[in-house]
Amino acid sequence: MPTDTPRKIATVKKTGRIIEALQKRGSAGITEIADDVGFSKSTVHGHLATLHEDGMVVKEGHKYRLSLRFLDIAESVKRTVAKHDIVREQVRELADATGEVVHFGAKEEGRVVYIEKSRGDSAVQTKSRIGGRMPMHSTGLGKAMLAELPAADVERIVAEHGLEQRTEHTITDVEELYAELEETAERGYSIDDEENIPGIRCIGMAVSVPETEVIGALSISGPSQRMTDERIEDELQPKLAQAANVIEVNSLYS
Incomplete structure (x- = not known):
């Protein structure tokens, strides 16, 4: 049956939660983020690896942080x-x-x-x-x-x-x-x-x-x-x- 409710992609929502957790913490490891968002460490690691490959996060040792690409995004939105x-x-x-x-x-x-x-x-x-x-x-x-x-x-x-x-x-x-x-x-x-x-x-x-x-x-x-x-x-x-x-x-x- 047709519905007016748009289909929601769970993977995208998970990525958003991980980005928000990094925003709040500034820098964090996989375990810390997993504890914050309630996902498994393997799930968090997969999302972070993809974000890192796309240049959206930076990996420093065992910790991750949001990349400076978000500055460019923010300025574009403004x-x-x-x-x-x-x-x-x-x-x-x-x-x-x-x-x-x-x-x-x-x-x-x-x-x-x-x-x-x-x-x-x-x-x-x-x-x-x-x-x-x-x-x-x-x-x-x-x-x-x-x-x-x-x-x-x-x-x-x-x-x-x-x-x-x-x-x-x-x-x-x-x-x-x-x-x-x-x-x-x-x-x-x-x-x-x-x-x-x-x-x-x-x-x-x-x-x-x-x-x-x-x-x-x-x-x-x-x-x-x-x-x-x-x-x-x-x-x-x-x-x-x-x-x-x-x-x-x-x-x-x-």
Whole structure:
């Protein structure tokens, strides 16, 4: 009987698990990886040997690590989102100008994915990392993008991922989230008011190109005592808008 469910290849899924284990460990031997993923050592060895032959992993003694080919892959993926040298330049300039943590992220399968990050001189340490994924409803980046999406898309994302409570301030009520997104769309920027990390406030702004879906968002994050409403409106919002415009114009004509 025909089915709409695509056929899944178990071998490919196993390879993916092994790559993820190497990503987390940095470097590991066959036994360590086998213990992590729950496969036999012979299975792990076969996958690693194939990956090594294809240049995807490097063998150093009895340990394996991901090869630098993943850097090239990562850069290629970044370029599909926006003109990445411009994104990197604007993120760094924003961090230098504000002294805070600046991110650029994109939406993928209902999550925010960090694509670029820079820390200013006064920035607090955060655990965010390039390639890391976060919920959309609790982050400045995510709310900025959600506010630009059709209502049906927002409903689908909420239905699929829910509204995880990250802190005591996280919005976990659907109607409250919709009201927040409406306000975000009206003023042109989002606010993460300690909703993702306690003590951290964030302003986010969507980056869009005409006749396409929003391509990403920029955000500036810092301690709540520095990220006052007055500073956000008077200083940070204009800087964020200028950087977003530079990325949009360069993406449009690239």
